[in-house]
């Protein structure tokens with residue numbers, strides 16, 4: 001027997017979570033199965049099933065076919081019972097997604113619009129994009145858990161304040177200004193954390209991972225035991241400002257020189273193709289010489305960063321962001337270059353992966369904040 005004392009309410013909540021998670025995992029089960037598998041008493045199971053049904057989290061209209069006897073009621077997981085919305089704000093787009101309790105994207109809206117928080121019309125567009133997915137996913141007000149807003153900035157503890165936002169002009173903005181037209185619970189979330197979390201939420205076998213976000217700016221997130229490690233001041237994983245060019249490096253938007261951001265932001269590649277990442281990789285495929293040279297230089301820096309990150313964390317490394325989304329067909333070359341640096345003989349192909357989620361990763365990750373909050377407090 002342990003010496004820890006657990007309160008009655010805590011046990012009740014725990015039992016409810018155990019039962020709900022079991023149904024969520026199995027999809028559809030009978031009451032008897034829950035009693036046997038979870039080793040809980042029939043009254044406990046009955047009370048909790050009643051509660052979950054009242055909340056609309058399970059459905060009891062189906063039957064499970066029994067061999068012999070009468071068919072038992074099926075207790076079925078309702079994955080769209082609650083939803084959260086995630087919004088990602090970038091230089092040229094507002095992307096919003098509705099995410100259900102399984103983390104699936106139920107609806108998505110992506111609008112091309114230039115970032116400008118000073119313009120009321122832009123702020124209204126954020127609100128309209130949210131309303132659009134809310135309507136499309138048919139979410140009633142009471143079933144909307146919240147709206148996570150992913151921004152290219154560092155965020156305060158409570159998700160209310162931008163503490164550093166130089167990549168885009170986010171500096172000194174507060175949540176209520178950005179979300180002026182979002183009339184639902186909301187909070188700000190650092191975009192690299194949101195994107196990294198999206199990857200690991202749906203792929204729990206990562207456990208420990210580092211997500212490198214290679215977009216218009218470079219960021220990252222550290223995932224330890226399936227949770228984001230933010231560090232002491234919410235800057236954990238900010239690899240974009242690691243100093244990698246010791247002398248004569250390019251000026252970074254942060255005001256310093258030689259940051260990792262200056263050599264691995266998407267612009268290093270898309271500067272050649274008028275901002276289009278698609279066009280860059282098309283030219284690269286066609287054997288264009290300049291594209292080839294730019295990619296080669298890019299990979300030199302990227303593979304050094306991957307190697308250093310692996311040395312630090314010894315976990316999975318995920319290539320994300322706009323560039324990561326295209327990394328798939330170059331993984332053999334990337335792995336070979338990383339392996340050349342590795343003294344331990346472990347192979348990059350065993351720990352280096354490209355991201356699974358492309359444009360919507362940060363938006364979906366921001367929504368998952370509210371899904372998790374709900375699941376933890378059910």
Ligand SMILES: [Zn+2]
Pocket residue numbers: 240241252253254255256259261
């Ligand atoms: Zn910098």
